[in-house]
Amino acid sequence: MTTADPAVESGYHQGHPARMGFFTDTSVCIGCKACEVACKEWNAIPEDGLNLTGMSYDNTVGLGASTWRHVAFIEQRKPIARQDPGVSHEDVDVLALAAQGAATAPGEAGMTPTTPGEPGDLRWLMASDVCKHCTHAACLDVCPTGSLFRTEFGTVVVQEDICNGCGYCVPACPYGVIDRRPDDGRAWKCTLCYDRIGDGLEPACAQACPTDSIQYGPLDELRERAARRVETLHEAGVTDARLYGEDPGDGVGGNGAFFLLLDEPEVYGLPPDPIVTTRDLPAMWRQVALAAAGLAGAAALACLPGRGRTRGRS
Amino acid sequence: MSGDTAPDRPDPNRGAPPDRDALTGVAAGRDRPRARHRRKRGEQPMVPEAEFTSYYGRPVLNSPVWDARDVAGYFFFGGLAGASSALAAGADLTGRPGLARGAKTGAVCAVGLAVAALVHDLGRPERFLNMLRVIKPSSPLSIGSWLLAGYGPLATGAALADLTGRFRRLGRLATLGAAALGPAVAAYTAAVISDTAVPAWHEAYRELPFVFTGSAATAAGGLGLITAPTREAGAARGLALAGAGAELAAVRLMDRRLGLVGEPYRTGRAGRLLRAAEILTVTGIVGAFLGHRSRPLSALSGAALLGASAASRFGVFQAGLASAADPKYTVQPQRERLAGKE
Numbered sequence: 188m189t190t191a192d193p194a195v196e197s198g199y200h201q202g203h204p205a206r207m208g209f210f211t212d213t214s215v216c217i218g219c220k221a222c223e224v225a226c227k228e229w230n231a232i233p234e235d236g237l238n239l240t241g242m243s244y245d246n247t248v249g250l251g252a253s254t255w256r257h258v259a260f261i262e263q264r265k266p267i268a269r270q271d272p273g274v275s276h277e278d279v280d281v282l283a284l285a286a287q288g289a290a291t292a293p294g295e296a297g298m299t300p301t302t303p304g305e306p307g308d309l310r311w312l313m314a315s316d317v318c319k320h321c322t323h324a325a326c327l328d329v330c331p332t333g334s335l336f337r338t339e340f341g342t343v344v345v346q347e348d349i350c351n352g353c354g355y356c357v358p359a360c361p362y363g364v365i366d367r368r369p370d371d372g373r374a375w376k377c378t379l380c381y382d383r384i385g386d387g388l389e390p391a392c393a394q395a396c397p398t399d400s401i402q403y404g405p406l407d408e409l410r411e412r413a414a415r416r417v418e419t420l421h422e423a424g425v426t427d428a429r430l431y432g433e434d435p436g437d438g439v440g441g442n443g444a445f446f447l448l449l450d451e452p453e454v455y456g457l458p459p460d461p462i463v464t465t466r467d468l469p470a471m472w473r474q475v476a477l478a479a480a481g482l483a484g485a486a487a488l489a490c491l492p493g494r495g496r497t498r499g500r501s
Numbered sequence: 502m503s504g505d506t507a508p509d510r511p512d513p514n515r516g517a518p519p520d521r522d523a524l525t526g527v528a529a530g531r532d533r534p535r536a537r538h539r540r541k542r543g544e545q546p547m548v549p550e551a552e553f554t555s556y557y558g559r560p561v562l563n564s565p566v567w568d569a570r571d572v573a574g575y576f577f578f579g580g581l582a583g584a585s586s587a588l589a590a591g592a593d594l595t596g597r598p599g600l601a602r603g604a605k606t607g608a609v610c611a612v613g614l615a616v617a618a619l620v621h622d623l624g625r626p627e628r629f630l631n632m633l634r635v636i637k638p639s640s641p642l643s644i645g646s647w648l649l650a651g652y653g654p655l656a657t658g659a660a661l662a663d664l665t666g667r668f669r670r671l672g673r674l675a676t677l678g679a680a681a682l683g684p685a686v687a688a689y690t691a692a693v694i695s696d697t698a699v700p701a702w703h704e705a706y707r708e709l710p711f712v713f714t715g716s717a718a719t720a721a722g723g724l725g726l727i728t729a730p731t732r733e734a735g736a737a738r739g740l741a742l743a744g745a746g747a748e749l750a751a752v753r754l755m756d757r758r759l760g761l762v763g764e765p766y767r768t769g770r771a772g773r774l775l776r777a778a779e780i781l782t783v784t785g786i787v788g789a790f791l792g793h794r795s796r797p798l799s800a801l802s803g804a805a806l807l808g809a810s811a812a813s814r815f816g817v818f819q820a821g822l823a824s825a826a827d828p829k830y831t832v833q834p835q836r837e838r839l840a841g842k843e
Contacts, residue, residue: 251563259556329697331643333634333637349628352623354565354567354623355697357565358564359697361561361562365563454554456556459839461698465696467696474711475685475688477710477711478691483587485743488739489739491595
């Protein structure tokens, strides 16, 4: 399938650099959050809440103005291909363990290392989410100041010296990525490390990732690599493996940052079939024009009866 | 995780103790029957109840950061201004000077308040002129800013000429110019909210412009009923009637077409506001026609109509917030769309 080149569509000449992006292979993510830390450090992003959420190991919750990488943790009662999840402890005598001096009295223990969990299947999904750098980016389309722009690498970046904090990009994003920083008043999101990739460096998150779950490179290469990886996983019995956001035919024209997922997108908090809202904008303008004409007509009609009943000044 | 936590910014979960257990297997949401919406009276289930999954019930979208008072207020005042300008020109041309003067004065005050609300809602209000850095047809807010930049001075000129009685010819031109742009000012705000990923706003893009212009006409008619002498108020009454009819019809149509995504318009705070709008509209219209010989009754009906318009804007706004806060409104329609493609 031929891919629209967003950089050329935005007016760059044919000689611009290749479109760069991320391929996040969640099948090798170990949930270390090095990407979150590296992103915060490199981009000097302020602290955005230190909470314990009860959502597995995810205390970051989601992407936002001060969170440009977010590692999701999902615990499921599903088999992990041919591996043994190691959660069967039926043969462990908990009371004996407790008598040996476990800290929590058995009656009070919920699920601790010394109490058996439920036996059976268990898999732990982890996935590092990020701005998708859409081919058809709604945030960029609706930005009224031109603060959001398309770079020569085909990525989408906010110019903070232009942004006046109108907040339009926030509900426009179909993925819930960009947000306004309350104390700062401006919109922020992942820049795909625009200040690094221009110098030939890879983005901070990709560089910090110890398992190469986050891979950075020319999008065409990444797509080929991702297709091969899905095949390998399917052969290994991981039939759940599927790509998300790599299809240039999807509702946003494909993502610059796409993913290999092991379950449905919504399990990870991703929309299953996002569309760029501006796809319907011509139709919206048509309706607006009709409605405006209707209002003008109604005002005229309302004034017609009784015309000339009183003498006007003019 | 339903609509009731929607309008609170910043994130209510930040700093708050979790309201969920960290139990294995529950997290993915697959294992518990959740997010099954109640079927409304008479509605036949077209598809079996969908199994709905989310990430800990968290919204897929980031909620709009807009303040309800600012942005719904801006919709209301913008609509009132735009429709008043249209009414002012009609009144001018048909010899209703009292109605025209009230409408022109109302329009300039309302557009001032609309712009003030818009600027106040910016994260960086001192940078509001950045709105005029570019002209972007892909951004309804950009087009709207330019519309307001053209409309504001015209409405001001029209009102000043009328109130001072000077520059009559220029005043007439300004009145006609404001009347030409006014309906667009009243209608474009529907495109502003429809052009988002917020399910209740985006999916309603066909009807929302009519809801908004209808509401604007209702408000302008209401203002006319308050300001105009009774013998000139007929035009205001007519406009209010047309607006009320259009709005009520558009809301009905929207409700019927949207299905699940229309639910936020019927429930919670949005549902209450929209019901209040409906009641006020009907009361105002009935009062305006029954009490058309009485100035106080007309003014009272006009006030009800203004209130109806404001309630309707706030209701639509709240419905959007509620639909963005609950992942089912994002995930389920998209799932159904995917199922339809296969």
